[in-house]
Amino acid sequence: MNQHTYVHMPGRLQKEDWLRWSNWMPSLDQMGAAVRLKVADAVDPFERGYVTVTMRQGIGMILVLGLLAGVIPLFANLWLAVPMRTSVPLAQAADSIAQFLSTNGGYVPLDIAGHTVQTIAGLEPRMPGIFAAILSALGTWINWPLGWLANWIVYGVLVFAIARLMGASNTLPAFFAATSFTAVPLLLTGLTPLPCIGPLAALAGLILGFAVYFQACRFVTRLDSGRTLLCMLLPPALVIVVPMLLITLAAILSIFQLG
Amino acid sequence: MLEPQTYPTMVAKALVLDDEPFTAMIEDDNPWVEGLALTVIVSLIAGTAQTIGGWLTTLSLPDATTVENALVTGWRQFSAATALPPAVTETIFTRAWSAAAGWTGYAGGWGVLTPLIATPFLAIAWWLFFAVVAFAAARALGGHGSLNSTLGAAALMVAPQVLVFLSIVPFVTVSGALLGVWGLLIGYRAVQSTHHLPWRKAVLATLIPYAAALIVVPIIATAYVLGFSAGGFR
Numbered sequence: 001m002n003q004h005t006y007v008h009m010p011g012r013l014q015k016e017d018w019l020r021w022s023n024w025m026p027s028l029d030q031m032g033a034a035v036r037l038k039v040a041d042a043v044d045p046f047e048r049g050y051v052t053v054t055m056r057q058g059i060g061m062i063l064v065l066g067l068l069a070g071v072i073p074l075f076a077n078l079w080l081a082v083p084m085r086t087s088v089p090l091a092q093a094a095d096s097i098a099q100f101l102s103t104n105g106g107y108v109p110l111d112i113a114g115h116t117v118q119t120i121a122g123l124e125p126r127m128p129g130i131f132a133a134i135l136s137a138l139g140t141w142i143n144w145p146l147g148w149l150a151n152w153i154v155y156g157v158l159v160f161a162i163a164r165l166m167g168a169s170n171t172l173p174a175f176f177a178a179t180s181f182t183a184v185p186l187l188l189t190g191l192t193p194l195p196c197i198g199p200l201a202a203l204a205g206l207i208l209g210f211a212v213y214f215q216a217c218r219f220v221t222r223l224d225s226g227r228t229l230l231c232m233l234l235p236p237a238l239v240i241v242v243p244m245l246l247i248t249l250a251a252i253l254s255i256f257q258l259g
Numbered sequence: 260m261l262e263p264q265t266y267p268t269m270v271a272k273a274l275v276l277d278d279e280p281f282t283a284m285i286e287d288d289n290p291w292v293e294g295l296a297l298t299v300i301v302s303l304i305a306g307t308a309q310t311i312g313g314w315l316t317t318l319s320l321p322d323a324t325t326v327e328n329a330l331v332t333g334w335r336q337f338s339a340a341t342a343l344p345p346a347v348t349e350t351i352f353t354r355a356w357s358a359a360a361g362w363t364g365y366a367g368g369w370g371v372l373t374p375l376i377a378t379p380f381l382a383i384a385w386w387l388f389f390a391v392v393a394f395a396a397a398r399a400l401g402g403h404g405s406l407n408s409t410l411g412a413a414a415l416m417v418a419p420q421v422l423v424f425l426s427i428v429p430f431v432t433v434s435g436a437l438l439g440v441w442g443l444l445i446g447y448r449a450v451q452s453t454h455h456l457p458w459r460k461a462v463l464a465t466l467i468p469y470a471a472a473l474i475v476v477p478i479i480a481t482a483y484v485l486g487f488s489a490g491g492f493r
Contacts, residue, residue, distance in 0.1 A: 055275040087319045089430065108340045116333030123321030123329070132319035139430030146422065150437035157440050164458070172444060173276045 024060030026053050026181075031061070034181035035208070039215035043178045051174040051220055058180025062152060065183045066145025069190030074141040076193040078133065085129025086121055087136035094121035144190075148183060152176070158235035159217060166231065168221035178216040185209045260288065261296050270301065273415040273445050281412050281452035285404070290411020298386050298417045299379060305423035306378030313364055313371050316429040323366040327356055382417055388475075389413055392468035393450050400464055402454025412449035416442040443469070 026042070030053065033041035043051045081091040097114040104110065125132040153176070160168075160175045188205025192198045210232075218228040269280040287293045320326070334352055338344070357366070364371025390413040394406045419441040422433045443465065451461035 056271075059275065086321075087430070090320070109337055112333055112336045112340060116329060116336075119329045119333070120321065120326055123325055125319050125321055127315075127318040135315060135428065136319055136430045139428045142425055142428055142431045146425070146431070146433055146437070149422075150434035153444075154434075154436045154440045157444065 023054070024056060025064060026057050026061055031181070031184045034184045034212050034216075037208075037211055037215060039178070039181060039212060039219055042181050043216065043219060051170070051178050053177045053180075055173040055177045055180075058152075058177045059149070061180055062148050062183045063145045065187050066148040067141070069187050070141045070144030072190050073144070073193055074137055077137040077140055081133035081137060082130060084121065085133065086123075086125060087132045088140050089136065090121040091133070094118045148186065152180065152182070155235060158238075159231050162231045162234050163217070163221040163223060163227075166221075166223060166227050168223055170220050170222070175217075175220050178220040179213055181216055182209045182213045185212055261293060263296065263300065266297055266300060269297070269415065270418040270421055273418040273448075274421075274441070276444060276448050278452065280415055281448055284411035284415060284449075285408040285453055287411055290407050290414075294386065294390075294411045294414025295383070297414045298382050301417045301420050302379040302382035303375075305382075305420040305426075306375045308424045308427040309374035309378060310372055312426040312429055312431065313374065315427075317365050317367075317371065319429050320365070323360050327353075327360070330356070378420075378423070382420065386410075386414055386416065388472065389416065389446060389468045392471050393446065393464050396467040397450055397454040397456060397461075397464040400454075400456060400460040402450075402456050402460075402464065404453035404455070408453045409449070412453045413446060415449060416445045418442075418445055 027045075030042045030045055033039070033045075043053050046052060077088045077092075080095060081088045084091045084094070086094075094117060097117045101111065101114045127135075156176055156179055159179075160172060163175075185205045185208035188208070189202040191201040191205075194201070214228060214232060217223075217232060218225065221228065221231070223231065265283070269283065273280045284290055284293060331349065331353070334349060338348060360366035361368060361370050362373070364373065387410075390410045391406070393413065394404070394409040397404065397409070419438045422438070425431050426433060446468075447461055447465040450456065450464045451458070454461070454464070456464060
């Protein structure tokens with residue numbers, strides 16, 4: 001059955017439909033529209049007035065773009081770990097410590113800690129060092145899309161819950177499908193290892209990602225701009241404010257106890 | 260009759276919160292048996308992947324004893340430089356290290372096999388606990404699904420564990436928050452589909468098992484610690 005038909009056929013998907021690439025990825029035009037902040041064109045390319053992109057396409061897009069974004073960091077990790085013949089986390093720790101000590105050296109306890117980390121990074125792994133470097137680089141590469149998936153699902157649930165309490169009426173799959181387009185500008189965060197332009201590109205990607213999420217959230221929840229922004233800002237605010245309140249409370253209690 | 264050939268499709272559709280797998284589970288001729296089989300198969304594969312991944316991670320790191328010696332040497336130097344009591348802190352460090360290295364399997368031994376047993380055990384325990392408590396909560400809130408159907412639909416909560424299959428590659432970490440929240444969403448759909456509750460009541464019935472777990476788990480942990488300190492399990 002043509003996926004662009006208006007006729008909705010219930011029941012099981014055919015195997016070939018289930019495995020079709022287009023069922024797992026939106027088109028390049030849709031992704032391009034998201035980057036141009038025309039989120040309505042991305043999530044509803046046939047102007048039917050609702051989200052026609054699916055959560056399955058959202059998952060596929062996040063996995064593919066997450067892996068693409070991780071390509072440059074993958075090569076950077078291989079570049080770092082293969083000559084050291086050790087696993088990526090140890091190589092990164094040794095490299096970070098070396099950079100830190102080159103600017104903040106001279107304080108004995110820090111020097112000792114740094115020297116210890118570098119000693120451990122220099123120890124021979126139990127498997128051949130080259131395999132340890134390649135396997136661990138592969139693992140850290142796979143962590144890219146997994147991290148994006150985690151942020152998308154965990155943050156999305158909180159935003160959707162608040163939006164629902166504010167009167168939004170759409171479904172969870174439609175919400176996740178629409179907000180998955182945030183992954184497109186986040187592709188720029190993969191350029192982080194490049195000197196000079198990398199951090200700037202990552203910052204631009206994050207800002208654009210926020211804008212895409214805002215537009216997608218607004219389109220799918222039909223809330224006004226103020227409420228949409230509130231839905232998006234409340235979860236991180238709660239994450240910051242609640243621990244701070246608890247710490248303040250504990251501090252006040254301890255002062256009274258000490259007194 | 261068990262239909263394991265449908266599990267990959269059901270798991271994939273449950274992950275995108277599709278109605279079909281929930282309906283299939285509810286209308287199954289024996290939902291709880293199908294649910295148990297699904298939970299066992301998925302969590303066993305996840306546990307196996309974690310075990311192999313843990314073993315490969317251990318191999319990709321230096322020998323645990325050599326690392327411990329390097330850390331102890333560093334710690335002695337650090338203590339000397341900061342005037343910390345070296346004997347006391349070294350004892351604490353050595354105990355913590357041996358416990359962590361033993362439990363994770365880094366130091367060798369049977370610890371590396373922990374996920375092979377713990378993952379299926381925890382998945383089955385959580386599935387049963389969630390389904391029973393959510394069933395009671397949903398019934399109290401006006402739902403009319405059966406316990407058998409709830410057990411069947413709630414078994415789909417194991418679906419996010421397919422991401423844990425990737426743990427076979429060393430250093431791959433699947434966020435516990437991702438697994439927990441995705442499982443919660445699937446649990447919500449299971450409760451809603453089984454009991455035909457409006458969304459607010461379905462959310463409440465889904466969250467009650469989590470709130471109950473927050474009470475039950477510390478009680479069990481306290482009872483275990485008290486029993487252990489009183490001389491039990493030794």
